[in-house]
Amino acid sequence: MVTDQLDQLRRDAQKGLDSAATTNELSDWHARYLGRKGALTDAMRQLGALSAEERPAFGKAVNALKTELSEAFEARQEIVRGAQLDARLATDAIDVTLPGRPLELGTLHPITQLIREVSSIFAHLGFQTIEGPEVEDAYYAFDALNIPKDHPARDVWDTIFVQSESREIVLRPHTSPMQVRTMERLKPPVRVIVPGRCYRYEALDATHEWHFQQVEGLAVDEHLTMTDLKGTLAEFARQLFGPQRKVRFRCDYFPFVEPGVDFAIDCMVCHGDGCRVCKGTGWIEILGAGMVHPNVLANVGYDPDKYTGWAFGCGFERLAMLKYGITDIRAFYQSDLRFLSQFDRATA
Numbered sequence: 612m613v614t615d616q617l618d619q620l621r622r623d624a625q626k627g628l629d630s631a632a633t634t635n636e637l638s639d640w641h642a643r644y645l646g647r648k649g650a651l652t653d654a655m656r657q658l659g660a661l662s663a664e665e666r667p668a669f670g671k672a673v674n675a676l677k678t679e680l681s682e683a684f685e686a687r688q689e690i691v692r693g694a695q696l697d698a699r700l701a702t703d704a705i706d707v708t709l710p711g712r713p714l715e716l717g718t719l720h721p722i723t724q725l726i727r728e729v730s731s732i733f734a735h736l737g738f739q740t741i742e743g744p745e746v747e748d749a750y751y752a753f754d755a756l757n758i759p760k761d762h763p764a765r766d767v768w769d770t771i772f773v774q775s776e777s778r779e780i781v782l783r784p785h786t787s788p789m790q791v792r793t794m795e796r797l798k799p800p801v802r803v804i805v806p807g808r809c810y811r812y813e814a815l816d817a818t819h820e821w822h823f824q825q826v827e828g829l830a831v832d833e834h835l836t837m838t839d840l841k842g843t844l845a846e847f848a849r850q851l852f853g854p855q856r857k858v859r860f861r862c863d864y865f866p867f868v869e870p871g872v873d874f875a876i877d878c879m880v881c882h883g884d885g886c887r888v889c890k891g892t893g894w895i896e897i898l899g900a901g902m903v904h905p906n907v908l909a910n911v912g913y914d915p916d917k918y919t920g921w922a923f924g925c926g927f928e929r930l931a932m933l934k935y936g937i938t939d940i941r942a943f944y945q946s947d948l949r950f951l952s953q954f955d956r957a958t959a
């Protein structure tokens with residue numbers, strides 16, 4: 612009778628195990644048959660009600676069934692785990708034959724491209740490209756450039772001040788401070804260009820940004836003259852804007868050069884006839900330049916009787932506007948991909 616009960620228990624347990632298909636169902640089954648309050652524990656409890664002769668055989672049979680069901684449980688557990696893994700692999704399957712999604716490549720900003728082009732032109736003319744600080748001491752931005760405190764020309768550069776009590780620190784309004792820093796560091800002959808960011812407290816419009824990029828050019832040696840300046844800038848303009856470009860120099864004033872000039876090229880839209888781009892003049896001014904002022908040479912310890920030099924300063928955004936026919940300078944820094952992706956010829 613008791614043995615019949617155990618046989619029934621075995622059949623029920625085996626049936627339940629065969630139909631357990633998930634780990635949850637398996638742990639329910641384990642609790643029901645092998646757990647502390649499970650059917651086999653109940654069966655063991657019946658030992659007390661049996662006679663002394665029946666007990667050993669029944670105890671042995673219960674233990675054998677426990678071992679048998681434990682082994683069956685482990686085997687079933689393996690099968691269920693394997694089936695679950697197969698199901699997960701089937702749903703997560705990657706089709707390695709599908710074509711990949713192409714990565715969108717970034718491109719260099721048009722101003723960065725132009726900086727590289729200008730550096731390359733000047734490299735072929737024997738100029739080294741260097742960089743300098745954007746946060747600058749007013750000594751380098753003004754004083755050493757022959758613009759002492761209270762000089763009216765200081766207002767021309769609408770300067771953003773960072774600190775002004777013990778020491779005047781500014782966001783550089785032009786790259787000309789690098790004339791002084793370079794000459795302090797190097798002995799003549801000097802031939803450098805210095806591209807970099809500049810900042811001015813400006814009213815913004817189609818040709819004025821509060822943040823823009825300039826390139827400074829500086830050459831110092833014995834016997835340098837305006838002719839060298841003129842030849843270098845004409846070559847630069849023709850390489851950038853085409854070999855047929857005419858160039859024009861006119862007097863201009865900058866405290867750190869003497870004489871000072873503005874440099875223009877003939878309008879590439881109307882070829883000098885006069886149009887909206889050149890405001891009817893036939894010429895487009897692209898930079899300021901001149902012979903380095905003797906005071907600036909003296910400030911860095913160069914002998915102005917022995918050395919002469921020339922310098923120029925040019926805005927990259929205005930160059931790019933001319934080169935690419937862009938009518939509003941603000942387009943460069945609005946991060947509009949529709950605008951920027953037009954300049955995707957260089958990616959490295």
Ligand code: FA5
Pocket residue numbers: 784785786787811813818819820821822823825865868871897898899900901922923924925926927928929930940
């Ligand atoms: C200067 O900054 C002088 N340091 C240039 C110079 C260097 C003269 C060496 C002589 C010798 P100016 O303020 O004109 O000059 O600026 C030079 C160029 O910077 C301008 O022709 C223009 O292209 C660009 N620029 C000036 N202000 C702005 C602005 N707000 N937005 C965009 N470009 C500007």
